[in-house]
Amino acid sequence: MTRVSTAVVLRWLLVTGGVAVVLATVAFGGREVIDSGQLRLVLPFLAVGLAAVGLFLVWPVLERTVARVAGQRLASPYSALAEAARRIQAGSLDQVLPGLAQVLAEGTGAVRTAVWLAVGDRLVEAVHHPPDTGGTSPPGRTVRGLADLLVDPDVDSVVPVLDAGVLRAALTITKPGLITAADRDLLHDVANGAALPLRVVALNAELRERVQRAAELAEELRASRRRVASARDAARRWLLAELSHATDDRLAALRTHLAATRARLADAPVDLAPVRDALADARVRLDDLLDRFRTVARGVYPSVLRDHGPAAALDEVVADLPRPVRLHAHLGSRAAWELESGLYYAAASALRELAGRPAERELSLRLEECRGEISVVLDDPAPPVAPARLEAVLADDADRLVALGGGLRVTAHGEDGAALPAGRGGSPPVVVRAWVPDRVEPVVEAVLEMEVAVR
Structure with a gap:
């Protein structure tokens, strides 16, 4: 006999026995107590009512007893x-x-x-x-x-x-x-x-997962906006520094020469030879200032970068540096303007800092594209500045690259992690690597589509 059968039989026996006891007690016991014949006719109905009420009251106890005796609570x-x-x-x-x-x-x-x-x-x-x-x-x-x-x-x-x-x-x-x-x-x-209720439960679970994913994408979007704002501020600071570097000293010298020329013209008699020399010198300084402004303009919006890519733009930067630089470019197709310009600005800043002064040993510059990344690697065997100083100078460029999904790293070790000997300037050789992805992911569109789906 199975446990289910045992429970059914035991429950039937307990219910039958209990009802029989109540009926016998009320029906036969009441006859001994009650003498009236009319009241005795009511006793069977009273017994049935008491049996029903008692069964209702003791049913939970009965179920626990059956479950304990049958071994576990089982149902048909x-x-x-x-x-x-x-x-x-x-x-x-x-x-x-x-x-x-x-x-x-x-x-x-x-x-x-x-x-x-x-x-x-x-x-x-x-x-x-x-x-x-x-x-x-x-x-x-x-x-x-x-x-x-x-x-x-x-x-x-x-x-x-x-x-x-x-x-x-x-x-x-x-x-x-x-x-x-x-x-x-x-x-x-x-x-x-249960197909319909479980459909609702499953859809609710899927909706919760999508809402959580939408919240994560929204947080990524807010973080991306913060990085873009930080990169914009970094670009403004860079432009201000470039303009200040290009104009402060030159404008001050030009102002001094013009003031000296005015003083000579105010004196009598006028000696025109020194005035002509001063004006010629002022013209030279003004031409130099204009050339510097053109250089800054090319750095802010280089047309060569827009038309021919980062390799040609960096080659133009290298041509104006006093230190020899060997450029190796291994790039395939063009990338988005944001990516190419971010990589160009970082490489140009590093070149100006490392090759802005004459030096005997040349600097190596490599442009590579591999595994979904575009990278620029500068290898300087004798850097004029320490790695910590170089990191501080390139901090704004690093923030811009992070906002684009890339990064910038300055190390004083080789790619295998082994320490390299110090250069002639006292600083160890440094390797500057800047990288960006080869395409921009449409994070904003994905977030908007997810928000529409959730609504």
């Missing part, structure tokens, strides 16, 4: 199906899943049942019964699909929950004995009845 497949339908129709969706797992365990005699929700292309274990924390598959476990559950040694039977042909969830049981036809029927009936 039909009562489990009815309980599943009741839980689906009543209560919140958060209460449906634990209830389904519980009635499956009670109806099939499984030692473990689980409800898996379809989230995207994965199955996520939402709840299991019994709700212990020492199992091999705690809630939150994720598998790639039904195939993984079918080959799981801890799962004896898997039934998918389909809604219009779309997988919404899966029900799994683990049972020490054989899976009977009644167990399979119960699983399929519960799956068919």
Whole structure:
């Protein structure tokens, strides 16, 4: 005899015996006490009413007794199906899943049942019964699909929950004995009845995941805007420094010469030879100032960079430097203007700092494109400045590259990490590497599309 049969027989015997005792006590005991014949006719009806009330009051105790004697609380497949339908129709969706797992365990005699929700292309274990924390598959476990559950040694039977042909969830049981036809029927009936509620639960889980992803993308967008604002401020500071460097000393010298010329013209008699010399010197200084302004303008918006790319633009920068620089360019197709200009500005700043003064040993400059990155590598065997100073000078350029998804690194070691000997200037050889991705990802459009989908 199975445990279900034992529970049914024991429950029937207890109910029958209890009702019989109440009827016998009231019907026969009352006859000894009551003498009136009319009252004796009421005794059977009174006995039935007392039996019904008493059965209602002692039913929970009766169920606990049957469960204790039968070994565990088991229900027939039909009562489990009815309980599943009741839980689906009543209560919140958060209460449906634990209830389904519980009635499956009670109806099939499984030692473990689980409800898996379809989230995207994965199955996520939402709840299991019994709700212990020492199992091999705690809630939150994720598998790639039904195939993984079918080959799981801890799962004896898997039934998918389909809604219009779309997988919404899966029900799994683990049972020490054989899976009977009644167990399979119960699983399929519960799956068919729970398709709509589980569809709502699965869609809510997928919506929560998309909302979380949208929040992450929104945070990335805000961080990107902060980086862009920082890069814009860095570009403004760089432009101010370039203009100040180009104009302060030259304008002061030009102002001095013009003041001296005015003083000579105010004196009498006028000696025109010194005035002509002063004006010629002022003209030379003014031409030099204009040339410097043209150089700054090329640095702010170099037309060569726009028309021919970073290699040609850096070659133009190298041609004006007093220190020899060897340029090696291995680039394929052109990249976006933002990426090329960011890389150009960083390389130009490093070149002006390292090759802005005459030196015997040449500096190596390489432009490379590999594995989705465009990089500029400057290798200086005898740098005129220390690595810390160089990092401070290139800080604004590094911020600009980070805003574009790249970066800048200054090291005093070789690529293998071994320390190199110090150069003649006392500073160790440095390697400056700046890189950007080969394309700009449309993060803003992705975030907007995600926000529209969530709404």
